[in-house]
Amino acid sequence: MAEFGITVIANDRPGLLRDLAACVAQFDANIEAINHEAGEIITMNLDIQGEVDSPALQIAMSEVPSVKLCTLTEATRAVFGKRVIVMGGGAQIAQVVLGAVSEADRHNIRGERISVDTIPLVGEEKLAEAVRAVGRLPRAKILVLAGSIMGGDIATAVRELREKNQIPTISLNMLGTVVHEADLVVSDPVQAGTMAVMAIADTARFDLNRARGKRL
Numbered sequence: 001m002a003e004f005g006i007t008v009i010a011n012d013r014p015g016l017l018r019d020l021a022a023c024v025a026q027f028d029a030n031i032e033a034i035n036h037e038a039g040e041i042i043t044m045n046l047d048i049q050g051e052v053d054s055p056a057l058q059i060a061m062s063e064v065p066s067v068k069l070c071t072l073t074e075a076t077r078a079v080f081g082k083r084v085i086v087m088g089g090g091a092q093i094a095q096v097v098l099g100a101v102s103e104a105d106r107h108n109i110r111g112e113r114i115s116v117d118t119i120p121l122v123g124e125e126k127l128a129e130a131v132r133a134v135g136r137l138p139r140a141k142i143l144v145l146a147g148s149i150m151g152g153d154i155a156t157a158v159r160e161l162r163e164k165n166q167i168p169t170i171s172l173n174m175l176g177t178v179v180h181e182a183d184l185v186v187s188d189p190v191q192a193g194t195m196a197v198m199a200i201a202d203t204a205r206f207d208l209n210r211a212r213g214k215r216l
Contacts, residue, residue, distance in 0.1 A: 003032070003049045005073035006058060011066040012042040019064045020046070026060070027052045033076060033138045041068070047075040081113020082141040084196050085134050087127065090120040092146035092172060092189050099193030100144070107201040114197055124152050131157035135165035141200040143169045144192055151176030158182060168208055170196050173215060183208060185215040 010016060017034075024031055029050030036044040048057070054072055062070035084104070086096050097118055104114040121127050127145075131154060134140050143161065145154075155177040158169045162183065170192050171182035179185045186192040198206035 002051055002054070003047065003075045003078065004054050005075045005078075006046050006048055006054075006061060007069075007071050007073050008042075008044045008046065008061060008067055009069040010042055010044070010064075011068065012038070012040060013066050016042070016064075016066060017044075020044070020061060020067075023061050023064055024048060024057065027057050029057065035076065035138070045073070045076060047077060049075075077113075077139055079113065080115045080139065082115070082200050083137065083139045084114065084116045084142055084144065084193075084200070085137065085140050086116065086118040086144045086146060086193070086196075087121055087130055088145050088147035088150070088172075089122070092148070093118050093120055095189035096144050096146045096172075096193040096196075099190035099195075100197050101193075103194040103197040103201075107197065107203045110203050112201050112203050114201060116193075116197075124150075124154055128153040128157040131161055131169075134167060135161050140167060142196050143167060144196050145169060145171045145178055145182065146189055146192070147172065147174055149175040150178040154178055155181045168199065168212075170199070179215075183212045187215075 168183040198204040199208040
């Protein structure tokens with residue numbers, strides 16, 4: 001199936017997304033993902049999949065009321081690919097990202113598309129909320145928790161993320177109950193980032209299922 005992106009700039013109004021989706025459906029195509037910047041003038045990026053005449057769809061979408069500009073782009077997944085999400089304490093995150101970015105570079109050179117996203121957070125409530133939100137992030141494939149102590153509702157959120165969204169979690173070896181819920185516990189933060197990328201890369205030979213429940 002062909003996959004491409006369309007960027008729409010339009011005056012925001014009720015029913016705009018409905019009308020754009022109806023236009024895509026008329027071409028027997030499917031919207032795979034949507035990202036947008038809200039405001040009086042909205043910029044919306046849509047990933048489209050289907051055997052469709054993309055220039056014809058572009059023209060049809062440009063004729064939707066309030067649309068100011070409609071351009072063809074690469075699909076977001078084709079550009080940024082799978083996402084490694086890293087969260088926790090800033091100092092530990094930096095080391096995890098070091099390993100993840102270095103390893104992603106090796107695989108991306110060979111045709112993969114793996115990106116690394118991170119957010120430093122402190123506090124059980126904020127971290128638990130962020131862990132659950134990973135399941136709603138487009139293209140998120142694995143989570144790395146980097147900190148010195150995590151437990152309570154964070155551990156519950158990790159379990160829910162695995163059961164509901166099939167997204168595995170790698171945790172640094174730390175205090176708290178998160179280490180009992182994580183799929184893999186790694187002491188070295190650089191190695192944790194490296195193994196997170198290896199776990200989701202098609203060009204790697206690391207199987208997280210075989211390592212699940214172990215501590216390194």
